[in-house]
Amino acid sequence: MPDAKISLQDIARRLGVSAKTVSGALHGDGSIRMAEGTRARIKALADELGYVPNMVARGMRQGVMPIIGIVADGLITQPFATEILRAFDNSVRTEGLSVVVTSVGDPSTVEASVAELQRFMPRAIAYAAMYHQVVDLPKAARGAVKLMINCRDSEGEIASLVPAEREAAEAIVNHLFDRGRKSIAFLNLPGLLAGTMREDGFRAAHAARGLAPNEAWIRPATRGPLYSDRARSLVFAHVQEMLSGPVRPDAILCGNDRVALEAYNTLRRIGARIPEDVAVASFDNQVEIAARLDPPLTTMALPHRAIGRRAAEILAGQGRRANSIEEIPFRLVERASV
Template identity: 60%
Template structure:
């Protein structure tokens, strides 16, 4: 048998209502001494909150549900969940996720999440994309994370891809690099936005932004890690030509890893001959390359924390799209 609110109230000499307020965040006028004493008695008696009963009283469980569009399969996008969970815990909420896959559509997964009566629901994607929510669920999902709703009807948090590409390109230019090639991620929204920032930074520096070389990292129209790579052939051709680059910007850290290997095969030194920079800051790759890779860290954890604030009552305009900045991580490749 577990202890009840009545057991705690009797031991503390207070009402059940006072005990409930102390343990469940109510009664702001209660003294801290009383609150602490009740919590100590509850711990001594082994009290465990009856979440089912609490949910019946308030209409929701102390949960934040996440519809995860392949998110939990990504080694670095899980930072979104970590940021969300850390912020939720300060409000005594737990986070759970249900994965969206090819066999289950958005509507069925949202309905499954709703069965748990969470306080709020978020939609999070593994990579920056546009998501068309079914009309009936626009008011159900409180925030989109790492993606935006197709018709901008839900508050969305996305990485500032264009700003990040502008920043890292400007960093390369400030380091004295003038002939910069971008090996980009074809078919992805992130790649499209980063190319715009790349060209803009070159133009602002008086270089030929419109004519800058942007090459696809893979043979397929849409980038994936499993697509046949074009990186080795690109690097071999670039370094043997009359206008070899003095910097290569990579669409992500995996592409940068391939660029490192290809440059070594043609006896080119990093950063003496060619600087290399990238996006993502996937630690297992970026910090272990030789030399360690300068890259732009995605704002995944910050998106998770901000999403929790929004879901728990943050003041935002419905449909607002917030662009969160990347962080430049300087290492030795530039």
């Protein structure tokens, strides 16, 4: 059984070289020059003896540990948003790094959470949010946070990875047009950045075809200034009204899959068939909803896994550097509702 306590000094003594040379060969320090034969002998003996790097000691010497810190604003409480952390964790592990996550409930705790993570001497710290939003970090935390994940820095100073909301809306509207739909209603998410950007994309897709959307069919899915589970739903009233007039939409784009679920229920209650009478499309691809509706829902999948993988690439120092704001594209999931 390999001896886990073999040290750099042990290997150095056996080969008659310095511990610094052994460290350079095993830890990839390009500043230490040596013959390739020497490097190969050191690696071979380390493998034979079962040398295990003391990452803690190495981290103490270098002033950083093989750790990435994440300040998570509600991210770990949302079933589909956790895909960001899952993909991130899987990716950084391939680089020999570990992830330490601290959850924050309100902005007043962000500074303390960043300070707590700094005690671990992480290689980098990122801030991640459960949905696309603008975040105003406290001044004391700004210098420590290297990357914003699924959110934007209010000052535009910190690199940010966000979903390409406008592009996604253009893509799904074009898909509806390409499938023969001509009159599209939009039940949007009020008060959310995603809703604003998706409406921009909705309008842009119409404009690109020389069309103007029916303004009376662009409506909020809930009452109040902000979409939330607690807000009163307006879906039933809106769908019923739009389909009771002489001019009716032949497609309804929903702000997310939960809104689409309500639209399905309303259409069934008033005797409209999906997709024969009205097509329904959406955003998010919450599989527990979208794939189980009847018929299954066509939707734009949030790029959570891609965001997690790209964040890992940036923070591990691999691949290209982050842009100021980097938009990650959604993926169209075609099902039977269109």
